[in-house]
Amino acid sequence: MKLPPLHALMCFESTARHLSMKKAAEELCVTASAVSQQIAKLEDMTSMRLFIRGPRNLELTDEARIYLRAIRPAFSQIEEATKRLMNEGKPNKITISCTSGFAIQWLLPRLPGFEKENPGVEVQISTTNRRVNLLSEGIDFAVRHGLGRYPGLESECLLNDRLRPVCSPRLIPQTQPLSSPLDITRYSLLHDEHRMDWAIWFNAVGLPGADTDKGPVFVDSNGVLEAALAGKGIALIRSALVQEELKNGTLINPLRVAIESPIAYYLVYDESAILQRTSRRFRDWIAATAAADKNEYPA
Numbered sequence: 001m002k003l004p005p006l007h008a009l010m011c012f013e014s015t016a017r018h019l020s021m022k023k024a025a026e027e028l029c030v031t032a033s034a035v036s037q038q039i040a041k042l043e044d045m046t047s048m049r050l051f052i053r054g055p056r057n058l059e060l061t062d063e064a065r066i067y068l069r070a071i072r073p074a075f076s077q078i079e080e081a082t083k084r085l086m087n088e089g090k091p092n093k094i095t096i097s098c099t100s101g102f103a104i105q106w107l108l109p110r111l112p113g114f115e116k117e118n119p120g121v122e123v124q125i126s127t128t129n130r131r132v133n134l135l136s137e138g139i140d141f142a143v144r145h146g147l148g149r150y151p152g153l154e155s156e157c158l159l160n161d162r163l164r165p166v167c168s169p170r171l172i173p174q175t176q177p178l179s180s181p182l183d184i185t186r187y188s189l190l191h192d193e194h195r196m197d198w199a200i201w202f203n204a205v206g207l208p209g210a211d212t213d214k215g216p217v218f219v220d221s222n223g224v225l226e227a228a229l230a231g232k233g234i235a236l237i238r239s240a241l242v243q244e245e246l247k248n249g250t251l252i253n254p255l256r257v258a259i260e261s262p263i264a265y266y267l268v269y270d271e272s273a274i275l276q277r278t279s280r281r282f283r284d285w286i287a288a289t290a291a292a293d294k295n296e297y298p299a
Contacts, residue, residue, distance in 0.1 A: 004045055011038035012050060013075060016068045019058045077135035081272040093122045094282050097134075098143035100127040101192075101222030102265065105241040106159070107143075114285045121278055129193070129219055140273045141283070145194070148266045156283075158290040159265040161238045162258035163197055166251045168231040178255040181205040188233030189215035190224045197236045197261065204259040240293040 014024035015035060025032040043050050050064040060068065098107065103125050111123060126132070132139055134153070148155050165184060172178060181202065189198050195217060202210040215233055218224050221241065228235040229250055239258075245251040267286060274280045 004042055005038075008038040008042040008045075009071060011035045012042050012064075013068065013071065015039060015051070015058070016060055016064060019060075021058070073133065073136040076138075080135050080138055081270075092120055092278060093124060094141070094279055095124045095126060095139045096141045096143065096282075097126045097128060097132045097139050099129055099145070099220040099222070101220040101225065101241075102143050102145075103127050104222055105225060106265075109244070110289050113289065114282065117285070118278070118281060121282075123282070134268075134270050135272070140279050141267060141269045141286075144266050144268050145263060146266065147262060148264065150266070150268050152270075153268050154271055156267045156287055157264050158267050158286065159238055159240050159293065160261070161240050161293070163201060163236045163261050164239055164253055164258040165201075165234050165255055166237050166242055166246070167228050167234040167254050169249065169252045170231045171234070172252075172254050181207055181255065181257060182210075184234055184255060185210055190227050190233040190235040191215055191217045192221050192224050193217060193219055194263070196263065200261055200263075201236055201259050205257055240290075 010028060011024060011030075011034075014027050015021050018024055018027070021032045021035045021039075025035045028035065039050060048063050048067075049061050050067070052059040052061060096107075107125065114123065115121070126139065131144070132142060134140070134142060143158065144150065148157060167187070171187065178184060185207075189212060191198065195212075198212040202208065202212060216227065218227065221237065224235045225237065225242065225245075227233060228237070229245070234254065239246065242251055246253070267283070267290075269283070274283055
């Protein structure tokens, strides 16, 4: 299908935003007559009326209002990609989107290393479980928990060390240590919102029929970790996310059985993000830091 001319779309978007061809013409540095001609061209191409023209004002038709909402993200993406190409906007600011659990358990303890190597660079962390639109929302990088398939985006595996059962040492009586995977079923299982890890773990250790539905479900791994520290159950967490807790003994491995999982943490970004030198340095730093973790906790 033939795409409408970009200039016609620009005239439509600006006019729709201002509800004025005169203001759109001033913004685009053309005449109001030129704006009117471009909108007429777009209406002719789409066979759709876009504006209701009154004697003193303009109104969007219902179809035009829907069309405007649909094309606005594309304009935002073009603007953001162009800023990155020209190395403008926020050359000393990096925005990364991730869950609060990943931010608290992994990123924040390691971030001073990047800040020391890159003084003056501000790293903004946006914590959310929502899958953000990187370009339209002006976000450079995201960390996503999944299978690594994100069409149209670059994806690099950060953390895929084995899943290990962990819990507070207060949870397991010293007189009744765990001796087999079946013993774990006596305790409450702690889940994140995906509820997949425990089923994968029990299947891998030869107990595919184990009841994995019991136990509370948390929005992200941070809630799971807090519940495990409080002695409310057993969690499945990657060693790299609980490095300090395992070292200081606030968490233990009650049963030393770890498994591979197809689900991992991935660094995801639009290719245009690394047009800026600062963003490239951050990408290289986080990848190297994660690789060092893999050496410490081999899969």
